[in-house]
Amino acid sequence: MDAVASKPQDYKSELKPVWCPGCGDFSVLAAITRALAELGLEQRNVALVSGIGCSSRLPAYTSLYGFHAVHGRALPVASGLKLARPELTVLAAGGDGDGFSIGGNHFVHACRRNVDMTYIIMDNSVYGMTKGQASPTTEADWTGSKLTPEGPGLSPFRPLEMALSAGATFISRAFSGDPLEVTRQICAGIAHEGFSFIHVLSPCVTYRPEQKGWREFVHADFTEPYTDRREAFLRLLDDDGFTTGILYKSQTPPFQTRPKPVEPVSVLGDQFAI
Amino acid sequence: MIRSTVSIALTGSGGAGVMTAGQMLLDAAAQAGYYGLMGRTLGPQIRGGESAAMIRLSNRPVQGLDDGHDILLAFDWGNIDRFIKELPLVPGGIVIADPHHGQVPAVMDQDHHRIVNIPLHDLAKTIPGGRVNMIGLGLIAELIGLDHAHLLDRVAKQLTGKGEQALAASKAGLDAGAEAAAGITGLDPLAEPQPRTGDRWSITGNDAAGLGAIQGGVRFCAAYPITPATDILEWLAPNLPRVGGSLVQCEDELASINMIIGSSFGGVPSVTATSGPGLALMTESLGLAVASETPVVVINVQRGGPSTGIPTKSEQVDLNIAVNGLHGDAPHVVTAPLSIGDCLFTTQWSVHLAEAMQTAVIVLSDQVIGQSRAIIDKPADLAFVGKRLVPERIEAPYRRYAITADGLSPMALPGQEGGMYTADGLEHNETGHPSTQIEHHQEQLDKRRRKVEGFDYGDHWGVVEGDDDADIAVVTWGSSAEPAREAVQRARTQGFKVRLVAARLIAPVPVARLTAALDGVSRVLVVEQNHGGQYFRHLRAHMDLPGKVETYHRPGPFTLRPREILQRILGQ
Numbered sequence: 097m098d099a100v101a102s103k104p105q106d107y108k109s110e111l112k113p114v115w116c117p118g119c120g121d122f123s124v125l126a127a128i129t130r131a132l133a134e135l136g137l138e139q140r141n142v143a144l145v146s147g148i149g150c151s152s153r154l155p156a157y158t159s160l161y162g163f164h165a166v167h168g169r170a171l172p173v174a175s176g177l178k179l180a181r182p183e184l185t186v187l188a189a190g191g192d193g194d195g196f197s198i199g200g201n202h203f204v205h206a207c208r209r210n211v212d213m214t215y216i217i218m219d220n221s222v223y224g225m226t227k228g229q230a231s232p233t234t235e236a237d238w239t240g241s242k243l244t245p246e247g248p249g250l251s252p253f254r255p256l257e258m259a260l261s262a263g264a265t266f267i268s269r270a271f272s273g274d275p276l277e278v279t280r281q282i283c284a285g286i287a288h289e290g291f292s293f294i295h296v297l298s299p300c301v302t303y304r305p306e307q308k309g310w311r312e313f314v315h316a317d318f319t320e321p322y323t324d325r326r327e328a329f330l331r332l333l334d335d336d337g338f339t340t341g342i343l344y345k346s347q348t349p350p351f352q353t354r355p356k357p358v359e360p361v362s363v364l365g366d367q368f369a370i
Numbered sequence: 371m372i373r374s375t376v377s378i379a380l381t382g383s384g385g386a387g388v389m390t391a392g393q394m395l396l397d398a399a400a401q402a403g404y405y406g407l408m409g410r411t412l413g414p415q416i417r418g419g420e421s422a423a424m425i426r427l428s429n430r431p432v433q434g435l436d437d438g439h440d441i442l443l444a445f446d447w448g449n450i451d452r453f454i455k456e457l458p459l460v461p462g463g464i465v466i467a468d469p470h471h472g473q474v475p476a477v478m479d480q481d482h483h484r485i486v487n488i489p490l491h492d493l494a495k496t497i498p499g500g501r502v503n504m505i506g507l508g509l510i511a512e513l514i515g516l517d518h519a520h521l522l523d524r525v526a527k528q529l530t531g532k533g534e535q536a537l538a539a540s541k542a543g544l545d546a547g548a549e550a551a552a553g554i555t556g557l558d559p560l561a562e563p564q565p566r567t568g569d570r571w572s573i574t575g576n577d578a579a580g581l582g583a584i585q586g587g588v589r590f591c592a593a594y595p596i597t598p599a600t601d602i603l604e605w606l607a608p609n610l611p612r613v614g615g616s617l618v619q620c621e622d623e624l625a626s627i628n629m630i631i632g633s634s635f636g637g638v639p640s641v642t643a644t645s646g647p648g649l650a651l652m653t654e655s656l657g658l659a660v661a662s663e664t665p666v667v668v669i670n671v672q673r674g675g676p677s678t679g680i681p682t683k684s685e686q687v688d689l690n691i692a693v694n695g696l697h698g699d700a701p702h703v704v705t706a707p708l709s710i711g712d713c714l715f716t717t718q719w720s721v722h723l724a725e726a727m728q729t730a731v732i733v734l735s736d737q738v739i740g741q742s743r744a745i746i747d748k749p750a751d752l753a754f755v756g757k758r759l760v761p762e763r764i765e766a767p768y769r770r771y772a773i774t775a776d777g778l779s780p781m782a783l784p785g786q787e788g789g790m791y792t793a794d795g796l797e798h799n800e801t802g803h804p805s806t807q808i809e810h811h812q813e814q815l816d817k818r819r820r821k822v823e824g825f826d827y828g829d830h831w832g833v834v835e836g837d838d839d840a841d842i843a844v845v846t847w848g849s850s851a852e853p854a855r856e857a858v859q860r861a862r863t864q865g866f867k868v869r870l871v872a873a874r875l876i877a878p879v880p881v882a883r884l885t886a887a888l889d890g891v892s893r894v895l896v897v898e899q900n901h902g903g904q905y906f907r908h909l910r911a912h913m914d915l916p917g918k919v920e921t922y923h924r925p926g927p928f929t930l931r932p933r934e935i936l937q938r939i940l941g942q
Contacts, residue, residue: 111803143784145632155792156804161784162792163635164804165628166658172592172625176632176640177784179618180590184636184784205621353616361585361613362751368571368581370400370745 104129107139109159114150118308120272120298121151121218127278128187128216129158134283142185145174147199149191150225151218151298168198171206171215178213179353185286186213193223196232196253206291207262212350214285214292217255218272220300220307228303240303256343257332259293260325265350266292267328268321268342271314272299277340284342290350297338313338321345373558375428376514377436379457380506382445384418387503391445392423393743394528395507398520399427400572400745403563407710407744409435411456411927412682413449420449422457427514429561433709433744434852437933439463440557441513442478443506445490446471450478456928459483464554466490466509468502486554493546499539500546508547515559518544569748575707575739576601576643578714579669580609583641585714586721587756588667589615590640592629594622594648597681598737599671602643627652630666631659635793637783639725639756643669646688647678649732653695656730660700660818662793663771663781665724665731665758669717672736674926683927684737686848689904692732693877699815701822703727704877706734706848708833710744716874718754719830725756727821728781734876736899738929739849764788769800773813777821823878831875834887836862840869842939843891845884845915846898847873847905850930854897857935868939876905879912892917897935901925 107129115121132142142160146152148167155162161184165173174188195203195217206215221238223229229243232253239247259267266288270278278296285292297314299307318341322328328344378395382388389410396408406427413419426436438460444450444467454477459465461482467474470491479485488509494500504525511521525540573581580602583591591610593603607617615638620626623644630640644652649670659666674680675687692704703723707716717733724731761768761780770791772779779800782789796804797811805811833851836858846854851872858870871887873880888894894915896906906921922938924930 139790140785140787143636153804156794156802158792159790161635161782161790163632163662164792164794164796165631166654166795169624169628169655172620172628173632173635175618175625176590176592176629176634177636178632179616179629180633180638180640181636181784201621202625205625353618354611356611357614359612364581364584364609364612365571365748368573368577369748370397370570370572 102133102136104133107132107159109157111156113157114153116302118301119150120220120300121154123272123275124151124216124218124278124296124298125154125157127275127282130275130279131282131286134279135286137185141183142187143177144187144189145177146170146188147190147194148225149194149223151189151191152194154189168194169202170194171199171202174213175206175209175211178211182352187216188213189216189218192217192219192221192233193231196255200232204258204262207259207264207293209351210263210265210291210348212289212291212352214282214294216282216294216296218296218298219255220298220304222300222303224300224303255295256335260328260332260344264293265290265346265348266342267344268293269295269297269318269340271297271310271340273311274314274340277316281342288345290348310338314340316340318343371558372561374430374561375426375432375436376560377424377426377439378510379422379424379439379442380445381420381422381442381450381457383448384415384421386445387501388421388423388445391503391507392425394521394524395510396425396743396745397572398511398524399516400570401520401523402516403566404429405431405745407433407435407742409738409742411453413452414682420453422453424457427560429563431747433711433746434856435929435931437931441466441510443510444468444471445502445506447475450475454478462556464557484556488550493550494543497539497542497546499535500543501539504540504543505547505550508544509551511544512548512551513554513557518548571746571748572743573711573746574601574741574743575710575713575735576671576741577605578711579643579707579717579733579735579740580605582714582717583667583669583721584609584613584615585752586718586754587639587725588641588721589613590630590633590638591617592620592626592633592640592642593617594620594626594644596645596648598673598741599643599645599669601741602669602671623648623651624655627655627666627668631655631664634664634666635784637758639665639721641667641669641721643671645671645673646675649688649691650695653691654697656702656732657696657698657700658795659730660696660702661795663728663779663818664793665728667717667720667724667731667733669733669735671740672734680927682737684849684899684929685926686734686736686850686899687904688734689876689908692734693908701819701878702729703731703822704734705731705874706876707739708848708851708872708874710739710742711746711749713739714749715752718752721756722754725758727825728758728778729822734848736849761789767801770802771798771800771814771817773800773817776824777817777819827875827880831880831883832871832873832887834869834871836869837867840867840891842866842893842895843869843871843888844935844939845871845873845888845894845896845909847876850898853930853932854935856932857939860932860936861939866939876908879909881913884913888916894919895938896921897930898923899926899930
């Protein structure tokens with residue numbers, strides 16, 4: 097059991113995903129395993145944390161330490177794990193509903209906190225597990241859901257702008273149909289010291305079949321990561337939501353706790369002595 | 371007559387220095403060898419609202435307030451009508467009023483009070499740098515017979531670095547106060563303290579809970595501030611790093627509970643502290659801790675509810691949600707400290723329970739014990755240090771949720787070779803793989819219940835005191851234990867055969883232990899501080915109580931006092 101795994105297959109479990117044939121998440125799972133193999137990380141030293149939703153089923157399909165938590169809470173679980181066990185490589189993964197709606201507050205504060213971990217959002221602009229409702233990234237006029245027959249009527253959430261303004265130090269976007277790019281970004285995100293946000297456009301072929309056409313829309317125009325927030329913001333103003341590549345990287349030191357292991361527990365009571 | 375205990379209330383608007391003066395008095399008395407405690411009642415204002423320090427001193431250990439105060443000293447009368455009912459005086463109780471603040475409010479001017487006018491403000495003005503605080507303290511010390519030397523010592527400690535002049539002003543203030551007390555008679559002197567046999571501590575329940583958590587092995591805390599639990603978090607923040615741990619402030623309670631689930635999954639014993647509204651937010655994830663068998667401890671310092679309720683004041687109102695708030699069948703543990711000092715024991719024990727059983731433990735403290743300070747004998751070292759069952763060697767396939775006789779399955783920690791598994795809130799089979807199968811659901815439900823209900827809680831489940839041949843048992847829990855204990859003691863001195871049964875373990879209900887503790891009684895009186903009789907209903911759902919069963923429960927914010935419980939014991 098000492099040998100370091102080196103093949104993507106070694107990072108997969110024997111479980112068969114619950115996803116629909118053609119789901120973009122298969123490629124993301126493959127990209128995660130490929131990235132871990134490329135980096136030569138031992139499974140036992142990597143943890144993958146998720147919330148609830150189609151893509152959040154991902155940890156069980158890996159041979160890593162996984163945590164399939166409750167809806168929206170992947171980031172705090174992952175943050176607690178990383179802060180308590182800084183030597184581990186910690187990944188968090190999930191969907192747009194999990195990360196931007198119910199977990200939206202944690203997303204903002206995880207960007208601010210800049211804990212050294214990598215967050216992969218598989219965005220398909222729909223709640224798949226509950227069978228096709230509008231998510232925060234759904235277009236305002238999408239009428240495909242019985243819950244919002246006239247469309248959600250809200251302006252779509254803009255994840256990259258949000259991440260940038262909240263303080264994420266690594267921001268990128270990829271298309272699941274380009275698994276090599278997803279792999280490259282995951283490798284770069286893991287290597288980055290700080291909170292890495294990877295926005296993956298991952299089509300839902302069941303409730304948003306039109307997303308099969310995303311291949312035609314994506315364009316790899318985030319060519320060189322900005323290190324200046326102002327430039328990154330300006331670039332995002334021209335983003336059509338389909339620009340891929342690494343947008344932004346900064347060298348802000350990651351948040352970490354600084355324990356000072358100096359005293360035995362027995363001395364703590366002294367402060368109460370009369 | 372010599373009295374064994376004396377109670378003093380100091381009131382005034384925030385900024386009048388009420389709490390500082392109160393703690394100086396308590397500490398000085400402790401230095402002199404007395405036991406005692408100081409409770410506090412505060413208005414909702416951020417600054418400058420009404421406040422009162424409630425101090426009780428005694429020559430024997432005491433951790434609960436008395437029925438009424440012997441002396442009430444008002445530094446001013448700000449909003450006194452709002453909270454005077456929380457500050458009852460004994461018949462003939464002395465009210466010290468300062469004419470500088472105008473007429474004594476009608477609410478104070480009652481037949482059974484003795485109003486004494488002392489010009490605290492004017493006296494302070496006669497001393498360069500003089501403070502009203504010191505005049506008041508000198509006066510109180512003189513009335514109860516507390517040597518000034520101890521007060522001066524505390525003042526000197528507080529004024530370190532502020533120069534001789536400040537100290538001289540304080541001393542002059544104390545002397546002036548003592549002189550002003552000369553004309554006040556009718557208060558029996560307090561008995562001399564008994565010789566000290568060991569070390570003593572001055573500690574609040576909230577600090578004690580923090581210390582208990584660390585002593586139990588906690589090294590990580592995720593925190594979101596909420597009254598009246600914030601003190602625990604603020605105590606842990608500087609103290610956890612001293613022992614190699616850490617505390618992180620979170621964006622909300624959803625984050626704090628989930629962060630400690632993450633850190634505990636990583637193998638680090640973890641805690642958070644909150645109060646009712648925060649506990650409500652945490653309950654979904656407490657269910658995750660139960661289902662994924664990840665140990666966590668939540669210290670819930672109860673306050674008046676429902677909703678935002680009365681945030682600064684006490685009530686034992688979260689038993690229902692702590693016991694029943696989790697969705698699904700989710701067996702877990704609920705404990706409650708029985709006194710200010712017991713916050714240490716119960717929290718440390720709770721960490722031990724959480725780690726040993728790989729489950730969630732909710733500790734139900736409350737404002738009255740959390741934010742009160744007591745002088746206690748230095749607690750003995752406790753053996754409880756969280757010890758998790760971790761596999762020594764793992765055979766493939768690793769079965770994280772293996773079905774075992776006691777329900778406990780060895781828990782691999784990230785980094786451990788061969789132990790990789792996915793912790794899941796989804797129902798799962800023994801390996802942790804999600805499953806909807808009938809037999810997997812049944813066997814996992816069974817194992818999670820078995821480990822909690824079959825655990826040996828030993829004698830720590832509660833305290834049983836009083837008469838072996840008691841006719842009456844007073845059954846209570848948490849912070850109501852101290853007033854109930856005093857009521858039982860008084861009843862026994864009157865010749866009644868009474869037993870106190872105070873539960874530290876709320877869930878699972880220790881039915882066999884309670885049944886044994888109630889053996890032979892013909893009357894049971896269940897006592898607690900809430901409107902709904904939550905513990906009474908909880909007990910009745912799990913067991914039959916012997917004989918004639920009565921319940922005495924009332925809401926806060928006026929905390930339970932011995933006399934009202936005594937009256938119920940006596941059937942009055």
